[in-house]
Amino acid sequence: MACSNCDFSEIQDVILGVEDVSIVSQILKRRQQVPKGEGLFRIGQPFHAAYAVKSGTFMSYLLLEDGEEQVLAFHLPGELIGIDAIKEKRYSYSARALEAGSICELYFNDLAKLGKSYADAQNSLIRVMGGEISQAQRQSLLAARQAADERIAAFLLNLSDRFNRRDFCSINLRLAMSRQQIASYLGIAVETVSRSLKRFQSVGLLDVSGKQIEFLDRPGLESIARISPSTD
Amino acid sequence: MACSNCDFSEIQDVILGVEDVSIVSQILKRRQQVPKGEGLFRIGQPFHAAYAVKSGTFMSYLLLEDGEEQVLAFHLPGELIGIDAIKEKRYSYSARALEAGSICELYFNDLAKLGKSYADAQNSLIRVMGGEISQAQRQSLLAARQAADERIAAFLLNLSDRFNRRDFCSINLRLAMSRQQIASYLGIAVETVSRSLKRFQSVGLLDVSGKQIEFLDRPGLESIARISPSTD
DNA sequence: CGATTGATTGAGCTTTGTCAAAAGCGGTGG
DNA sequence: CCACCGCTTTTGACAAAGCTCAATCAATCG
Numbered sequence: 153m154a155c156s157n158c159d160f161s162e163i164q165d166v167i168l169g170v171e172d173v174s175i176v177s178q179i180l181k182r183r184q185q186v187p188k189g190e191g192l193f194r195i196g197q198p199f200h201a202a203y204a205v206k207s208g209t210f211m212s213y214l215l216l217e218d219g220e221e222q223v224l225a226f227h228l229p230g231e232l233i234g235i236d237a238i239k240e241k242r243y244s245y246s247a248r249a250l251e252a253g254s255i256c257e258l259y260f261n262d263l264a265k266l267g268k269s270y271a272d273a274q275n276s277l278i279r280v281m282g283g284e285i286s287q288a289q290r291q292s293l294l295a296a297r298q299a300a301d302e303r304i305a306a307f308l309l310n311l312s313d314r315f316n317r318r319d320f321c322s323i324n325l326r327l328a329m330s331r332q333q334i335a336s337y338l339g340i341a342v343e344t345v346s347r348s349l350k351r352f353q354s355v356g357l358l359d360v361s362g363k364q365i366e367f368l369d370r371p372g373l374e375s376i377a378r379i380s381p382s383t384d
Numbered sequence: 385m386a387c388s389n390c391d392f393s394e395i396q397d398v399i400l401g402v403e404d405v406s407i408v409s410q411i412l413k414r415r416q417q418v419p420k421g422e423g424l425f426r427i428g429q430p431f432h433a434a435y436a437v438k439s440g441t442f443m444s445y446l447l448l449e450d451g452e453e454q455v456l457a458f459h460l461p462g463e464l465i466g467i468d469a470i471k472e473k474r475y476s477y478s479a480r481a482l483e484a485g486s487i488c489e490l491y492f493n494d495l496a497k498l499g500k501s502y503a504d505a506q507n508s509l510i511r512v513m514g515g516e517i518s519q520a521q522r523q524s525l526l527a528a529r530q531a532a533d534e535r536i537a538a539f540l541l542n543l544s545d546r547f548n549r550r551d552f553c554s555i556n557l558r559l560a561m562s563r564q565q566i567a568s569y570l571g572i573a574v575e576t577v578s579r580s581l582k583r584f585q586s587v588g589l590l591d592v593s594g595k596q597i598e599f600l601d602r603p604g605l606e607s608i609a610r611i612s613p614s615t616d
Numbered sequence: 617c618g619a620t621t622g623a624t625t626g627a628g629c630t631t632t633g634t635c636a637a638a639a640g641c642g643g644t645g646g
Numbered sequence: 647c648c649a650c651c652g653c654t655t656t657t658g659a660c661a662a663a664g665c666t667c668a669a670t671c672a673a674t675c676g
Contacts, residue, residue: 214525216610222528224521236517238510244518260510274506278470278492281513285468285520286476289456292524293446296454296571298633300664331623339528341665346624362623362673378448530665532632563655573633578656594641594655 181257191248192233192255199237201257205229208253209328212245213336223337225291226250226311226329230318232284235260235277250328287314295339297378303338304348306377308358308365325365413489418442423480424465424487431469433489437461440485441560444477445568455569457523458482458543458561462550464516467492482560519546527571529610535570536580538609540590540597557597 183206186192192203195214203210210227212234224245227233237243238260260277294310297303308325316322327334335342352358357373359366367373415438418424424435427446435442442459444466456477459465469475470492492509526542529535540557548554559566567574584590589605591598599605606612 212521217607217612218610220610222525224525224528236514236521239512239514239518245521274510278506278509278513280471281510281517282468282471284517285513286471288517288520288524289444289468289477292520292527293454293456295524295527296569298571298573337528339530341530342622343624343666344664347664350624375449378450574655575634575657576632579632582656 179259181259183254183256185254186249186252188249188252191246193243194246195243197243198261199234199241199243200261201259202235202238203233203247204256204258205231205233206254206256209250210247210253210255211250211329211333212247214245221333221336223329223333225288226337228311228314228318229253231287231314232280235281235284250333295337300338300340300344301348301351301376302378303340304334304345305352305357305373306379307334307338308367309370309373309377309379312367323367323370325367327363327365413491415486415488417486418481418484420481420484423478425475426478427475429475430493431466431473431475432493433491434467434470435465435479436488436490437463437465438486438488441482442479442485442487443482443561443565444479446477453565453568455561455565457520458569460543460546460550461485463519463546464512467513467516482565527569532570532572532576533580533583533608534610535572536566536577537584537589537605538611539566539570540599541602541605541609541611544599555599555602557599559595559597 181201186208192210193200205227207229210233212224212227214222214224216222227247233247233255234243241261290310294303294306297306311327312322312325315325329337331342331345335345338345349358349360352373353360355372357367357369357376359368413433418440424442425432437459439461442465444456444459446454446456448454459479465479465487466475473493522542526535526538529538543559544554544557547557561569563574563577567577570577581590581592584605585592587604589599589601589608591600
């Protein structure tokens with residue numbers, strides 16, 4: 153049941169410290185494998201659980217009127233998916249796995265069930281949610297850059313930072329998402345993603361090989377992204 | 385002390401139901417006037433409170449390396465500013481008033497102080513934060529559209545919906561922010577904002593007169609934004 | 617080992633950003 | 647009340663960036 157490398161361990165520790173095992177099992181469901189492409193939930197469904205990503209990469213998305221898939225966010229290990237549905241009691245987007253991974257289901261659908269005795273768990277949840285808001289804010293910042301190069305540089309740095317936070321290697325990155333999904337997420341054309349990456353490669357900022365990315369000149373990327381290195 | 389038209393009233397009711405008045409006054413500070421342009425907090429400062437917007441419009445922003453102001457979000461009455469700082473214990477952006485308004489300060493900096501007896505308030509806070517995450521997600525969606533017209537249409541509809549939620553008029557809108565701030569927020573040039581609005585006006589979608597906007601053809605705007613009308 | 621999907625490349629054209637100037641607007645002080 | 651100033655917004659012209667379409671190349675999967 154060890155779960156040290158995600159924000160959620162904070163909550164889990166609290167929950168697991170509780171004597172009443174039946175309640176624990178009501179809230180926390182053990183790690184589950186999720187095969188590539190499988191959905192966690194779909195837009196409009198009643199909220200029944202939030203998902204803590206243990207491994208793999210997930211994405212949340214909408215289907216636009218014309219049938220196009222609009223990517224809203226990518227979710228990495230240690231991050232939380234779907235908790236915002238707690239407000240409206242329905243998921244406001246769909247989510248699925250981009251690659252095989254695993255998640256823990258967290259049944260926070262009925263907070264009352266947690267009862268007053270779980271104040272510590274709630275505090276933890278509040279802190280985790282604060283982090284999720286920050287993350288969403290940063291994401292909206294990505295797409296607000298006007299030049300495509302800026303967006304892509306900022307996107308890669310953001311991904312890298314988020315991986316880094318969980319002790320993954322910070323100079324090598326394996327993108328789980330397709331170029332198309334990156335393009336949708338950043339609001340640019342696939343071809344532009346391709347060309348930007350190529351440009352970064354040709355000026356020695358990156359080494360790109362398919363989904364494998366190596367950072368060669370981080371400060372250079374940061375100045376393109378117009379992010380001060382200490383923006384954390 | 386009535387406060388019915390914002391999400392936060394949920395929390396306030398709970399807090400105010402508490403007998404111990406000294407604790408209430410520790411958490412909730414009465415409505416305060418904020419003059420135009422005044423800052424609520426600045427990036428990097430230690431987190432001391434979240435702000436519930438009672439009236440007026442606020443914005444959160446970053447100062448980029450080149451001195452440019454990057455708008456992160458606009459905050460309308462009933463919305464919450466700065467709660468995400470609860471995670472890192474520092475504000476990760478600055479916030480100020482775009483016009484004269486009023487706010488309530490909420491001292492959630494030390495959750496432990498709330499104590500175990502405030503589980504209901506915490507549950508409310510959790511729900512409110514869920515709403516904030518949804519909101520931030522939707523905002524990031526705005527800037528992810530590729531065409532400028534889509535972004536602006538989606539932006540206006542989003543603003544309108546948010547005002548509407550608090551019983552403001554849904555067909556007339558007074559923009560509190562400058563074109564420059566809209567442009568920064570959406571990641572496009574000021575001139576493009578101007579031209580898009582003009583185009584919308586000339587095809588009868590909007591009536592634009594300075595900061596005053598009137599919706600003439602909502603479905604038309606929705607189809608430009610590629611949002612299905614029932615996306616709430 | 618084809619076949620299907622995803623990624624890259626190229627060419628042309630639309631959109632949008634940039635620069636410059638004019639017009640509008642709000643506030644201030646005579 | 648009007649004239650003036652500074653700032654925002656609008657408008658126009660141009661250039662650059664990025665989108666679209668189409669074709670090629672690569673990789674993935676039966």
